[in-house]
Amino acid sequence: MNKMLGKRAVSAHQKNLRREALLTAARELFVEAGFFDVSMAMIAKRAAMAKGTVYLYYKTKEELFLELSRRDLEIWFEDLISKLQNLPENPETHAFVKAVMATLEGRQTAIRLLSLLHLVLEQNVSREEVLNFKLDLLNHSEIAGAEIERVLPFVHQGQGVEILAAIHCQIIGWGQMTDISPVVNEVLEDKRLSPLRIDFAASLQTSLLCMVEGIKKLSSP
Amino acid sequence: MNKMLGKRAVSAHQKNLRREALLTAARELFVEAGFFDVSMAMIAKRAAMAKGTVYLYYKTKEELFLELSRRDLEIWFEDLISKLQNLPENPETHAFVKAVMATLEGRQTAIRLLSLLHLVLEQNVSREEVLNFKLDLLNHSEIAGAEIERVLPFVHQGQGVEILAAIHCQIIGWGQMTDISPVVNEVLEDKRLSPLRIDFAASLQTSLLCMVEGIKKLSSP
Amino acid sequence: MNKMLGKRAVSAHQKNLRREALLTAARELFVEAGFFDVSMAMIAKRAAMAKGTVYLYYKTKEELFLELSRRDLEIWFEDLISKLQNLPENPETHAFVKAVMATLEGRQTAIRLLSLLHLVLEQNVSREEVLNFKLDLLNHSEIAGAEIERVLPFVHQGQGVEILAAIHCQIIGWGQMTDISPVVNEVLEDKRLSPLRIDFAASLQTSLLCMVEGIKKLSSP
Amino acid sequence: MNKMLGKRAVSAHQKNLRREALLTAARELFVEAGFFDVSMAMIAKRAAMAKGTVYLYYKTKEELFLELSRRDLEIWFEDLISKLQNLPENPETHAFVKAVMATLEGRQTAIRLLSLLHLVLEQNVSREEVLNFKLDLLNHSEIAGAEIERVLPFVHQGQGVEILAAIHCQIIGWGQMTDISPVVNEVLEDKRLSPLRIDFAASLQTSLLCMVEGIKKLSSP
DNA sequence: TATGAATGAGAGTTCATTCAT
DNA sequence: TATGAATGAACTCTCATTCAT
Known part of the structure; x- marks a missing residue:
C-alpha cells in the first residue's frame, strides 16, 4: 500500500x-x-x-490514457491562450508562430498522446467519456480560437477554431513522422536517406509560417 | 486450399x-x-x-502491413507523378491542389496505413526491411519532388521533397483526426460538437491551399 | 472451477x-x-x-516438474533415511541393499522423474530455482550420506554422499533401460531378444549388491 | 544441391x-x-x-538419430571387443576397468546418445527399425559378453552380457548426471554445492572398479 | 529421386478485465 | 473501497511431417 x-x-x-x-x-x-x-x-x-x-x-486502459490526454491538452491550451493573450494585435506572422512553438517546448508527452488520441484512445471508451472529452476540447478550442481571431485580424469569425484544428493536424503529422522507432533511427543514419531525416520543431515552424501567410493572403482581396 | x-x-x-x-x-x-x-x-x-x-x-504482421503500405504508396506516387506531369507549368494554386486531392480519392486505405506507418509498422521489422522501404520511399519522393519543382516555379531546388513531406504530414494529421471510431462518430452527432466535425477532403484542400500560397508568398521577395 | x-x-x-x-x-x-x-x-x-x-x-513447465521432482525426492529421502536408521550397524550387505530397494517400491514416478531431471528439468528454469533445488538435494544427501557412513563401518567419512550418488546413478541407468516404450516392449517379446529383457528391481538389486561388496573389499586392506 | x-x-x-x-x-x-x-x-x-x-x-527424426546411435554403438563395441582381446586372461581388475574406460575417451557424443536412446529415440520409430537395432545390439553384446567371460574367469557363462548391461547402465547414469546444462553448471560453482560436482570419468571408473570387485567376491565361494 | 511449399496443431505466454474475498 | 487471484481468449511463432510438382 x-x-x-x-x-x-x-x-x-x-x-x-x-x-x-x-x-x-x-x-x-x-x-x-x-x-x-x-x-x-x-x-x-x-x-x-x-x-x-x-x-x-478508470474503466479501461484507454479511459485512463484519455484522461491523461485531457489533462495534458488542458495545460497546453491554458499555456497557448496565455501566450496568445500576451501577443499584440496583428503581430508579425513570425511572432505568432513563435508563440505557438513555445507552447510545445518540453511537451513531448502531450504531442505523442495527441497522435494516439484518434487511433487508440477514443476506442474502448464509453460514449459518455468521449462526450466529456470532446466538450472539454471544444470549450478550450473556442477560447483559444477566439484569441486567435483577436490576434490575427485577417482571420474572420469562427475561423479561429479551424486554424486551431489545422495546427493540431500539423502537430500530429510532424509528431508521428519524427517520433520514430530505434530501428528506423538507425536506418536513417544511412547517408542516402538524409533527405528523409526530419526535425519536428523546424518542420512544424516552417509549415505553420506558410499556413498563416497563406491564410493572410487568401483572406485579403 | x-x-x-x-x-x-x-x-x-x-x-x-x-x-x-x-x-x-x-x-x-x-x-x-x-x-x-x-x-x-x-x-x-x-x-x-x-x-x-x-x-x-512474411515474418511478422508488421512486415506484411509494411509491404502493403509500400504497394499503396507506390501506386499513389505513380498517380501523383502522372497527375503533376499533366499540369501546365505555373498553374493556378487551386489547380495544383486539386491535382493532389484527386490522387487521394478512393484511397482511404492508403491514408489510414500512412498513419499507422510511423506508429506501428516500422516496429518489429528488420533493419533491412525498413531500409528497403525507406529507399523506395526516397526514390519516389525525389521524382515527385522534382516534378513539384518543375510545376511550381517559385519552389527552389530541393524544396520539392520538403513540400512532399508537408503534404504527407497533413494527410496523416487530417487522416487521423477524421478517421474516427464509431463511438466518436455517434458522439459527434451532438449538435454542440458541430465545430469539431471535420471533413477530410475539405480540410486538407484548404490547408494545402494555404500552404502553397504561403510558400509562394514567402519565396518571392 | x-x-x-x-x-x-x-x-x-x-x-x-x-x-x-x-x-x-x-x-x-x-x-x-x-x-x-x-x-x-x-x-x-x-x-x-x-x-x-x-x-x-509456475513460470514454466520445467519449473513445475522440477518442483514435482523435489517433492518426490524429498519423500524418497525421508523414507531412505528412516529405513537406514532402522538398520543395525554393520548389517549384512544384503540387508542394506534390501532396505534401499524397499524405498523404491511403488515409486515408478519418482524414478522416471529422476531420469528426466538432468536431461530436461534443469533447463528453462531460473538459476534461483535450480539453486534451491540443489541445496535441498544436498541437504538430504548429507543426512542420508551420514546415515550410510554410520551403517556401513567400512565407509569412511564423506564417502556416504558419493555412494548415494552411485545409487542415484544406477537408479537412473536401470530406470532408463527398463522404462521402455510400448513398441520396444512389443519388440522385446521376440524370443531372440530375451537376453535384452531386463527387470529393474532385479538388476538394480544385483548391481547394488556388487557395488557394496566391492566397496567393502576395496576399503579393507 | x-x-x-x-x-x-x-x-x-x-x-x-x-x-x-x-x-x-x-x-x-x-x-x-x-x-x-x-x-x-x-x-x-x-x-x-x-x-x-x-x-x-529416414522416416522420422527419431529414426535418424537411432541410426546415428547404432553407428556410434557399433564403433564403440568394436573398440571394446578389440581392447578386451588385447587383455591377458584374468588381468588386474584395474587393467580391465582401464580398458573399458579407454573405449569411452573422446566418445562424448556416443555417451549422450546412449542417454537419449531409451527416453526418446525408441519412440516414434517403427517396430522393424527397433527390432533391427536391438538385434544389432544383441549381436555385439554377445560377442563382447563372451570376451568378458573369457577375460574375467570368475564370470560364468551368460553373465558377460549382464555385466555389459551394468556397464551400459552406469554410462547412462553418470553420463546424465554430469552432462548438465549451462545454468546448472553456473549454479554448481557455488561453494556449498561442491559435493554435488561430479566428474564423469572418475566416478565411472570408481564405480566400475567396485562393481568388478564385487562380482569377483560374490562369485568365489 | 528430389524438392520445398504447405500444413496445422499446438507450444508457451501475456494481459485487460472480472470478481470473490 | 481495496485486493490480487483467476480468467481465457488471443497472441505470435515453430516444426515434424506431407505431398504436389
Missing part, C-alpha cells in the same frame, strides 16, 4: 489523489515505454496499488 | 500471387476491422491458407 | 493447495503420457484451472 | 552417401545444440539437401 495515499480513499479528495497517482504513474511509464508496452499491471505497481483498484478509477 | 492459387506456389510468379493474396486479405480485413483487431490467423483464413504458411511469406 | 479448492486462493494455505493440485494433475498426466506429451494446457484442464492460472504458480 | 553427392542417388552406393551425409550433419548439430534444439530443417540444410529429401532416407 502506498503510504502517501492512505488505506482507503473515502473522501472525494482522497479519491482524486488516487486518480492523480495513477495518471502520474501512467505518464512516467508512457514516456519510458510507450502506450502498447505499458500494461495496467505496471501502472498499478508504479502507483503502489493493486491491479483491481485501477479499475475502480 | 485456395482454388484460385493452385496447390503449391513453385514458380516465382505463383509465389507472388500468394503474396498478393495475403496482401489483399490483409487489406480487406484492415478496412473492416483496423490494424489492431486483425490477427495473422484471420489473414491466413481469409487468404485460404494455413497459419504457418503466412509466415513463409 | 475446481469445487474442492474454492473460488480463490487467498491464504498461503489455499495457494499451497492450488500448487498441490497442479502437481497432482501433472503427476497423473506424467504417468499416463510422459513428460513430452503433457502440455501446460492439459495440466491446467486436469487441475480444473485456466491456462493462465497455472502461470501464476 | 550438394555437388559432392550428385543430383540423384540412383545406385545403392549413392544412396548410402546420402545417408552418411545426413548422419554426419545430424551428429555435428547434435554436438552443437542437442537433440531437442536440432530440427530436421537444420539437418537438411547442413547436409545440403531439401527438407523433404531427408524423409526419403
